[in-house]
Amino acid sequence: MTIALLGDPDDLAIAYLSWLADRRGLEWLLLPEATLGVDWNFSFDEAPGHCELRSGSRSLALSALSGIFVRLSPEPPLPPGLALEGLAHTVFTHERREGLYHLLQSVPCPVVNRPSGGRANASKPLQMAELRAAGFTVPRWVVTNSLEMANAFAAGCPRGVIYKATSGLRSRVRLMDDDLRRRLDEGTSPTVLQEYIPGRDVRVHTVGDRAFATEMVSGGFESITRYRPAAVDRALANRCCDTARAEGLLLAGFDFRVTPDAEWYCLEMNPVPSFLPYEMCSGEPIGEAVLDLFSHGCHKPAPREGHHGYETRPPHALDQTAARS
Amino acid sequence: MPSAEVVVVAQADDELALGVRQALGRLGGAVAWYRPPELAGLSVHLSEQEFHVEGRAVRTVLWRVSPEMPLAEGFREDDRAFTAAEVAATWIAALKTTGISAINRFDAEAWYSGLRPQYWRNRLAAAGIAVTAIRVGSHPVPDDWLWSPYTTGEPCPLPDPKARAVMASACHRATPLVTSAAVRGRIVGGSRESNVGRAAALLDAWGVGLAAIDSDPGGRVHRIRVLPVFDNASVREQVTSDLGRYLYDDCTARRS
DSSP states (O other): OEEEEEEOTTOHHHHHHHHHHHHHTOEEEEEEGGGBTTTEEEEEETTTTEEEEEETTEEEEGGGEEEEEEEOOSSOOOOTTOOOOHHHHHHHHHHHHHHHHHHHHHOSSOEETOTTTTGGGGBHHHHHHHHHHTTOBOOOEEEEOOHHHHHHHHHTOTTOEEEEOSBSSOOOOEEOOHHHHHHHHHOOOOEEEEEOOOSEEEEEEEETTEEEEEEEEEOSTTOOEEEEEOOOOHHHHHHHHHHHHHTTOSEEEEEEEEOTTOOEEEEEEESSOOOHHHHHHHOOOHHHHHHHHHHHOOOOOOOBTTBOSOOOOOOOOOOHHHHTO | OOSOEEEEEOOTTOHHHHHHHHHHHHHTOEEEEEOGGGGGGSOEEEOSSOEEETTEEOOEEEEOOOTTSOOOTTSOHHHHHHHHHHHHHHHHHHHTSTTOEEESOOOHHHHTTTTOHHHHHHHHHHTTOOBOOOEEETOOOOTTOEEOOTTTOOOEEOOOHHHHHHHTOEEEOOOOOEEEEEETTEEEESOOOHHHHHHHHHHHHTTOOEEEEEEOTTOOEEEEESSOOOOSHHHHHHHHHHHHHHHHHHHHHHHO
């Protein structure tokens, strides 16, 4: 069994997976994006199905891979010795990235994650609508750049309103404040306003059919966040797994706000979750679950309506972590 | 308010969109036309049920925008990329609102994959559509083959093998291509091969009611363009007429 770790070799999740693979005695290949075509390369011919991966002196059929774990850098470096600037740099990195996407969409093994998975995360209103359609409870929201409409929405939310970016770009989540009102008054881009939900924060990671819930406990302003395993309702855990699978994600991170009366509000589903802090502090074996997924290898290409990722096996009993609930 | 107001988002010189506007005008329909760079300056309000632009409810949209187009004219240069992402995220969500019909109504997977030709090829192939053969990466290819860059899809001469390896380039035979216009799942002009017709139907099911499908003479799909320009005047006339009729009827029905 050989697994591939593709993308940014400095990514901690890639380093961690390689360490776990060593502990299991699994063979792994590191495929840095920057050295594609230099230290490693791949080729495939769609007609006769000839697909090959070469790394150093090693050569193997792409079909022999048990799984690929992907972490791509937002600013991938150029190959060693190549100097490009401006448009040429942009075009080159786009071409190379698209070539990798092509590879990841084409290989038959499990990929964590294929680039087509979970794209709605880049449009928060779209993802919130999809999460509601999937059966999750989602806080009320609007997207607006009208001060009048923002005030009207806030008037209907007695617990308060937060605002955040509409796209997938990182932004601070803040309570609606005079700064936002001023910017809306002056004219700004559309912003997500969402009903504030008081409660505790729980992240549910899904890995295939398994779910791992972790509660984040903040000790107060500027203190260190602590993580501890949490119980999650089996039906909700199943819904997370089903939704991630429907979105083509073998690994996903669902963020919940849980109210004092145990209502679980889903805030978002992350297609590239940083699971390491949760695993390191809570001890939940998320990385091991990824390797299990590669070991079991029962993922067959099965196109479905509206998505060209690959179906995972049907859900079965959740693992002990989820079953603790 | 006019009997039917279709929102068109397109560049000012977009001939296809101009043709649709003419077709709508012949039917008595009105158009609110916004250029992509001015989207960030519009007042918008989106909820799960409705989308309002400049205070008016949006029902029917002709969306001729690509992810690469600038959307934030008039904003500070260092704010433009962020603003454009925010605007795109809003409109992509809005076009999926149940109360809105749009051509094209891209899903998140398509939009955030850049609407690139290779993306559509892969998606169609995974759904069982026959596609032309390509060789990717460092695989040897004959000298007379062509390279279709992922970013443009426009066939061009082969790069050298080293460059092909570092870019995982997609290369293919120099095949004559037939361009078919696909409008709401039907082929308006071009190939009569059933494979092309099935591709058009699938694209429509995925929200792509307007596309150009380039196929080889046997009907194997080579390239999909979802913001197509049709050089053939009669095909363009047919496409704009069909789209105008559809958008007018849809808008009128949604208003009533």
